Amino acid sequence: MSINFKKQIKCPSCANFAEMTLWQSITVSDSQDLKDDLLKGKVNIFRCASCGATALVPVPLLYHDEEKHLMISFSPCEEADKIRLFNQVKETSRQSGELSELSDYNLRFVCSYNEFLEKILIFDNGLSDKTIEVLKLLVLMQDSEKMEDRVCMFGKLDADQIEFMVQDKKEGQIYTSRVPMETYNTVSKSLRDSGVKDRSFDWEIVDADYAASLLRGSNNNL
Ligand SMILES: [Zn+2]
Numbered sequence: 001m002s003i004n005f006k007k008q009i010k011c012p013s014c015a016n017f018a019e020m021t022l023w024q025s026i027t028v029s030d031s032q033d034l035k036d037d038l039l040k041g042k043v044n045i046f047r048c049a050s051c052g053a054t055a056l057v058p059v060p061l062l063y064h065d066e067e068k069h070l071m072i073s074f075s076p077c078e079e080a081d082k083i084r085l086f087n088q089v090k091e092t093s094r095q096s097g098e099l100s101e102l103s104d105y106n107l108r109f110v111c112s113y114n115e116f117l118e119k120i121l122i123f124d125n126g127l128s129d130k131t132i133e134v135l136k137l138l139v140l141m142q143d144s145e146k147m148e149d150r151v152c153m154f155g156k157l158d159a160d161q162i163e164f165m166v167q168d169k170k171e172g173q174i175y176t177s178r179v180p181m182e183t184y185n186t187v188s189k190s191l192r193d194s195g196v197k198d199r200s201f202d203w204e205i206v207d208a209d210y211a212a213s214l215l216r217g218s219n220n221n222l
Contacts, residue, residue: 002030009046013053020046022057028065038063039117056113063120069105070123073203074116082111082205090203099202107203115207118154125157130196131188132162133211138187139164139177146170152177 003025008017023043028035037043046055058076065071075085086109093099093107108129110116122129136152143150149170155163162184166175191214192198204210 002026002034007057009057011046011048011051011053012055014048014051016048016050018046018049020057022059023061024059025062026064028063029067035120039120041113041117045113061116063116065120065123068123069102069199070108071102071105072108072110072116072119074113075109075111076113077111079111085109085111086203086205093203103201104199107200109203109205110207114153121156122154127154127157127162127184128188128198129206130210130214131184131191133206133208134187134191134214135162135179135184136164137208137211137215139166139179142177 002023004021004023006019007022009020010017023034026034026038026043034043044057044059044061046053046057048054056076060076061074063070063072063074073089075089077085089109106123106129108119110119119129122132132154136154140147140150140152146168149168151167151169153165153167155165155176157163160181161178162181164177164179166177167173168175194214194217196214
């Protein structure tokens with residue numbers, strides 16, 4: 001069920017007040033328009049009519065795609081609060097008894113808006129975010145001395161290639177990097193062979209750290 005509430009928001013730039021609809025829960029089957037707005041970065045993003053400033057309003061949002069058996073818990077927070085909030089989501093989910101009904105779901109926890117939208121795109125393209133995170137790391141490792149300054153994000157899936165966007169914060173540049181689907185399939189199989197499940201049995205954080213631990217664990221298999 002999609003749930004929202006209205007709130008007066010103060011512009012962080014000019015202090016102008018405006019009423020805004022904030023979403024706490026989005027179920028895709030309720031409204032395709034709402035999902036489109038989300039993908040355009042319009043949901044829970046304040047846009048000041050007076051000065052044009054934009055800002056994310058930090059409201060936790062649960063995204064539910066019943067068809068894809070996907071649930072994403074977006075909890076806007078700083079890195080330092082991530083694990084605490086993640087444990088809270090897991091505990092609440094366990095206590096409510098919903099976990100048993102979501103056994104064949106992918107349950108993801110994210111704390112940045114970009115990461116949140118990226119997850120939706122990955123699953124919409126029928127891809128596994130676990131494989132994609134490993135590929136993102138492999139893309140960054142091609143230029144290992146610049147890794148610290150770079151962020152890699154899923155861009156799009158073409159016929160037989162996956163396009164990644166590599167942002168270099170030091171150079172202020174964005175590069176694209178393409179990986180053949182063949183490589184995706186090889187990495188996917190390798191992860192499955194090493195025991196990585198397609199579906200999760202609990203909430204998971206699937207990010208660069210997750211991919212790094214997979215790579216460490218699988219030694220030279222990939
Ligand atoms: Zn303003």
